[in-house]
Amino acid sequence: MGYNVNNLVLHDGSTIGVIGGGPAGSFFSYFALDFAQQQGIKINIDIIEAKDFNCTGPRGCNHCGGIVSESLIQMLSTEGIELPSTVIRRGIKSYTLHFEQGGTVIETPFREQRIASMFRGIGPLGDDNKDQESFDNYLLELCRKKGAQFIQDTVIEMNRVTDGIVVKTRNELIKKYDLVVGAAGLNARTLALFNPLISDFKPPETTKTYVAELKLDRQIIDQYFGNSMHVFLLNIPNIKFGALIPKGQYVTSVLLGSNIDLEIVNKFLLAETVKNCFPPDIDINEIMPCQCYPRINVVNAKTAYADRVVLIGDSSSSKLYKNGIGAAYITGKAAAATAVFNGFSKADFQQHFQPVCTTLDKDNRIGKFIFSVTSIIQKASFLKRGILNMVIKEQQKSSLKREMSYVLWDTFTGSAPYSNILKRVLHPGLIFNLVWNIMVGNIKKQGPVEN
Ligand SMILES: Cc1cc2nc3c(=O)[nH]c(=O)nc-3n(C[C@H](O)[C@H](O)[C@H](O)COP(=O)(O)OP(=O)(O)OC[C@H]3O[C@@H](n4cnc5c(N)ncnc54)[C@H](O)[C@@H]3O)c2cc1C
Numbered sequence: 105m106g107y108n109v110n111n112l113v114l115h116d117g118s119t120i121g122v123i124g125g126g127p128a129g130s131f132f133s134y135f136a137l138d139f140a141q142q143q144g145i146k147i148n149i150d151i152i153e154a155k156d157f158n159c160t161g162p163r164g165c166n167h168c169g170g171i172v173s174e175s176l177i178q179m180l181s182t183e184g185i186e187l188p189s190t191v192i193r194r195g196i197k198s199y200t201l202h203f204e205q206g207g208t209v210i211e212t213p214f215r216e217q218r219i220a221s222m223f224r225g226i227g228p229l230g231d232d233n234k235d236q237e238s239f240d241n242y243l244l245e246l247c248r249k250k251g252a253q254f255i256q257d258t259v260i261e262m263n264r265v266t267d268g269i270v271v272k273t274r275n276e277l278i279k280k281y282d283l284v285v286g287a288a289g290l291n292a293r294t295l296a297l298f299n300p301l302i303s304d305f306k307p308p309e310t311t312k313t314y315v316a317e318l319k320l321d322r323q324i325i326d327q328y329f330g331n332s333m334h335v336f337l338l339n340i341p342n343i344k345f346g347a348l349i350p351k352g353q354y355v356t357s358v359l360l361g362s363n364i365d366l367e368i369v370n371k372f373l374l375a376e377t378v379k380n381c382f383p384p385d386i387d388i389n390e391i392m393p394c395q396c397y398p399r400i401n402v403v404n405a406k407t408a409y410a411d412r413v414v415l416i417g418d419s420s421s422s423k424l425y426k427n428g429i430g431a432a433y434i435t436g437k438a439a440a441a442t443a444v445f446n447g448f449s450k451a452d453f454q455q456h457f458q459p460v461c462t463t464l465d466k467d468n469r470i471g472k473f474i475f476s477v478t479s480i481i482q483k484a485s486f487l488k489r490g491i492l493n494m495v496i497k498e499q500q501k502s503s504l505k506r507e508m509s510y511v512l513w514d515t516f517t518g519s520a521p522y523s524n525i526l527k528r529v530l531h532p533g534l535i536f537n538l539v540w541n542i543m544v545g546n547i548k549k550q551g552p553v554e555n
Pocket residue numbers: 123124125126127128129152153154155166167168169170171172173257258259260287288289290291294313314315358359398399400416417418419422426427428429430432
């Protein structure tokens with residue numbers, strides 16, 4: 105336990121209000137309770153969450169592709185958290201990369217099946233599968249077991265008083281907390297409640313994305329998608345990345361980029377390369393129980409903390425386009441460690457929490473550069489042919505010689521930091537191989553298709 109000038113440190117009976125019970129709120133609560141127990145302090149945590157993750161459709165959904173990255177699965181495993189089979193809708197063991205020129209399968213590095221697809225709530229609107237669990241609810245249950253209180257309600261007001269922060273909810277709960285943790289995702293109304301609490305807070309900048317659920321027979325999903333996540337790098341404006349992710353009886357369609365709208369969505373869903381992934385004669389609109397345009401961070405928040413307040417997860421700092429749940433784990437755990445081991449003054453968060461956000465920011469700048477290069481690739485057929493040629497050849501080699509395949513794997517899964525990916529891309533051997541494959545691939549000028 106630390107000491108700071110305002111004596112803002114946790115002690116027996118300290119109260120923490122966590123606003124939002126998505127992954128960031130759960131990871132904070134789980135680790136704060138765990139660390140406090142290690143320190144012999146008894147703290148009280150309330151997690152206030154507006155949604156009911158046991159509901160299907162929007163009431164229980166946190167709008168997401170639903171991929172749990174390799175790196176997060178490993179980190180959770182070292183904490184003794186193994187996702188149960190009821191949460192995992194499919195283990196993803198390969199990526200199928202699609203260009204207009206053709207496609208190829210990229211196997212999981214070392215052929216391990218370490219990526220999971222899941223639903224954040226219980227499932228899409230009208231889903232009747234009662235044997236499955238929600239990912240977000242599973243994390244909340246872990247916190248409940250550690251002693252957190254769960255309050256199903258919406259926070260509508262927060263006020264700073266001399267010895268705490270008073271939180272008011274829609275159902276008229278009024279409670280003072282020693283520390284308030286903002287884990288409200290990108291909910292603009294909730295983020296605005298933090299402005300009076302943090303004088304120099306600048307919320308994250310966001311853009312519109314797209315998610316749709318497509319319902320198909322299991323046998324059709326097995327036959328057409330298998331245990332593979334289908335990734336599309338097509339020459340369609342605004343789209344940086346399109347994917348079809350198989351999950352139980354559904355395939356989730358995700359589009360990331362900038363300001364995705366209906367026109368862009370239609371260009372994607374009606375593209376030949378995408379239509380060819382489905383059985384012929386399927387009308388996608390008829391198998392779509394729900395779709396939405398959720399927002400995603402493109403620039404992280406600034407100064408997301410003050411005395412007695414800290415924001416985590418999407419509300420503060422995330423990883424550009426990928427592995428947002430992994431970033432929620434990193435920021436949630438870092439804020440919990442700061443509060444328990446150091447204290448919860450602005451200076452504590454600046455010294456011990458800010459460096460984690462700064463690392464994410466720096467890596468995102470490299471990520472932005474990598475995605476601007478992939479945008480160039482999307483528009484250049486000759487580059488796509490070269491990459492396809494290289495990946496197809498690599499997949500026939502031993503797993504240690506698949507440099508381009510792993511670069512693409514880590515870029516699409518978000519499993520490695522962007523800085524690490526860039527270092528590998530700039531390796532002279534990889535550049536030489538790529539140039540060679542661009543020449544060979546374009547001399548052949550055929551669209552290699554391997555599935
Ligand atoms: C299209 C798309 C696809 C994505 N795909 C992936 C993926 O495949 N893998 C991945 O790792 N990440 C993915 N992400 C990112 C990921 O969804 C987020 O990074 C992650 O959900 C952040 O977790 P969080 O807890 O910070 O916020 P959230 O998950 O948004 O949780 C915030 C919670 O706060 C609650 N809340 C908000 N305001 C209040 C209030 N006033 N009172 C009470 N409760 C409140 C909300 O109901 C919500 O449950 C994707 C994002 C998008 C947009």
